[in-house]
Amino acid sequence: MPELPEMETYKNLLQLKIAGYSIKSVEVNREKSINTSVSEFTKELIENKITQIQRRGKHLIFELASGKQLLLHLMLGGLMYIETDESTISRTKQVILNFGGHRLCFIGLRLGYLHLLTPQEVEAELADLGPEPLQPNFTLQEFERLVDNKRGMLKTTLVDQHFIAGIGNCYSDEICFAAELLPTQTFDTLSGEEIQRLYQSIQNVFQEALRFGGYMEQPLFKDDQLTGGYDEKCKIYDREGEPCVRCGSTIVKKDVSSRKTFFCPNCQI
Structure with missing residues (x-):
């Protein structure tokens, strides 16, 4: 999607x-x-x-x-x-x-x-959509306010459009990987430093994905050289069985709340 x-x-x-x-x-x-x-x-x-x-x-x-x-x-x-x-x-x-x-x-x-x-x-x-994660007013302080008292898993919460607008299966996994956090970890177990890492990972992953045109490889028109350029740069999504680019361990796939989820069991903790 x-x-x-x-x-x-x-x-x-x-x-x-x-x-x-x-x-x-x-x-x-x-x-x-x-x-x-x-x-x-x-x-x-x-x-x-x-x-x-x-x-x-x-x-x-x-x-x-x-x-x-x-x-x-x-x-x-x-x-x-x-x-x-x-x-x-x-x-x-x-x-x-x-x-x-x-x-x-x-x-x-x-x-x-x-x-x-x-x-x-x-x-x-569109009234019930959550905030836009790349807008200037989506600050670390705003993110900390959003996650306060949250108890759900990172994966299921990040893809909730009422929580934050625009994150789905692919980028929730990429964000968790960048933050070195398991997608099955719950928000109420995160430290302040881990929340900061998660926030910065949202910013970094989306900025890079935008720079390379997202992960969907179907071009928008003939000679479109931008759309889909991020697919080969995905570090975890749809990489089951491949070595982790960070630690070399094997990437695994697991269904989390009926959503396919990819992560490294060694360096995401």
Whole structure:
């Protein structure tokens, strides 16, 4: 599932590729992916423009010139691709926005969605999300306040979008590894120094993942050299059976609350 770095990468690249272009046609191949009738959805979007793209947690918000907004959540397996006549993708496309010379294809929206909403409705939809971990106001002091009286495991708490927005399976493991903490350890057992390490690991892991375009390897468009560059830099996620880059021990995989979790049993304590 795309997490904060993947969605931030999408946001930045899409802002360059589609913002300011008029939507010439709309194709909806799965009506359940949208929240209105196809006719209403199409009528609202044709000859409209996406003026700005924002991200909140794992969501993207496409601001339209009309004042409405498109709220996107890709969920598990979702992705996007910008097609041209010379470059297409052989995947089932649930929704396609045609900008003339290029088409933004939304793929894998059987679990995700692209909803047409007012700004107030978007705000209400996202109201229960936790803080953004890369915003300036997400300080160590704020993190310490958030974890005060927390008792859950690091893994299950970090992926809780009400706790912090944007962390999922991949980066929760990478963050715990960077902090040298077991993902099964509980917050109430952490020392002050370990909490500081965990906070700094969130910052460091996300900054590096953003620099290399996140871990999802599917490019957004032909000749996209950024998206997915972090995959080969993941130190623990999906590395079961490989030697730990820090101590050489074998990385193991364990299900934690039905989530696959990767860690080093030797140097994460």
